[in-house]
Amino acid sequence: MNKYDAVVIGAGSTGVPIALALAEAGEHVLVIDKHASVGQGENKHAIGGVRATHSDRAKIVTALRSLEIVSTWRQLYGDNIEWVEGGYLFVVYREEDAKTLKSLFPLQKSYGLHIDWIDKESVKEKVPGINDNGLLGGIFSPHDGNMSPLLLLNGYARRCLAQGVEFRFKESVTGINRDRDNKSVSGVKTNKAEYSTDIVINAAGASIREIGAMVDIDLPVQPDSHEAAVTEPVKPFFNPMVVDIRPEEGSKSYYFYQNALGQIIFCITPSPPILGTDIRSTSQFLPQIAKRMINLLPRLKYINVRRTWRGLYPMSPDGQPLVGEAKKLSGFIIAGGMCGQGLMLGPGIGELVGRYVTNKLTLQDLHVLDGFSLERDFGKVEVLK
Ligand SMILES: Cc1cc2nc3c(=O)[nH]c(=O)nc-3n(C[C@H](O)[C@H](O)[C@H](O)COP(=O)(O)OP(=O)(O)OC[C@H]3O[C@@H](n4cnc5c(N)ncnc54)[C@H](O)[C@@H]3O)c2cc1C
Missing domain, CATH: 3.30.9.10 (D-Amino Acid Oxidase, subunit A, domain 2)
Structure with a gap:
């Protein structure tokens, strides 16, 4: 069975940036998606708006970093993602x-x-x-501004490939393997194969609840x-x-x-x-x-x-993403519930999750993760949800 440092479920707005951040930190990463290429879930349905002007601290900080990434993408990597600072x-x-x-x-x-x-x-x-x-x-x-969601993900995918990230397309995740004590993840099962890993990242977009249910974790998305x-x-x-x-x-x-x-x-x-x-x-x-x-x-x-x-x-019930590791299952990390903002939050969340997995969190990251916590009070709704 192939062994990876991390397996990311979902080659979408969030999963692909996470894969890149992990690969850049030296991790051996596999990304699995049921579709035929990157961005074929909700990413390609987004209209392309990117703003940092939110009404919540965690989102502001995350989207500010996303803005920095997308607005300098062409200059740094050469791909035209049709960014316009309008x-x-x-x-x-x-x-x-x-x-x-x-x-x-x-x-x-x-x-x-x-x-x-x-x-x-x-x-x-x-x-x-x-x-x-x-x-x-x-x-x-x-x-703030706008860009092409698919062109951005294609740019990310090219960089992922250059960093050694492996992709399995047209492959659906059907189960998550756990250690004997049921306390940590040990791998991922798909309709075609099984992969061994200590870190599974659930970035399955509209399907994160189904993936959570595979390990009896209810994600309110x-x-x-x-x-x-x-x-x-x-x-x-x-x-x-x-x-x-x-x-x-x-x-x-x-x-x-x-x-x-x-x-x-x-x-x-x-x-x-x-x-x-x-x-x-x-x-x-x-x-x-x-x-x-x-x-x-x-x-x-x-x-x-x-x-x-x-x-x-x-x-999500309050309009905020859910990002963090499941308390009852070590190595099972959730990055979802992006609502109508996964494109503008994805690049920032990619780096955040990268730092989480590689133990490089900053003080500011801890505040952001607090805002996106899986255990937060979902009753408070953001003003600009
Ligand atoms: C009409 C519309 C307009 C929008 N406009 C904007 C906008 O302007 N700005 C913005 O920021 N956001 C916008 N959004 C929201 C944005 O599209 C989403 O928030 C974002 O794409 C979600 O990212 P994600 O990575 O969570 O999910 P996705 O991008 O959908 O990625 C999840 C991936 O997981 C895969 N997957 C799921 N289950 C499995 C499984 N069992 N096995 C293998 N693979 C699996 C899917 O195939 C998919 O590719 C818009 C959305 C819509 C519908």
């Missing part, structure tokens, strides 16, 4: 939203984040043609589905990711941006959530979001939609 713009039409978003400034600024209130005229400059009826202004963070779409490319006319958090019947927030190729990519948060793992597109999504987007930015009505898709947010 910023995030929360458009504000209601006093209550201004108050909520501004209340986060002290925390966000204490981590050095550039985020500020901008007035109505500045919003109109950033999003030409925006509906200014009732527009109060916006919250703008210039250093429930997938819910979200739809997205992309238009034909048009001449660039706005830069930021535009976020509108006003709820309407059938939906909460929606957001959109124009990517490096000129296409507009957009996504909506259904309300109530659509629970489950069905990823067939609905017929409600496009009319629902098109109405909201065209009302916000009327000139969008001239642009044709090319493709829609539906994917899953692996949701």
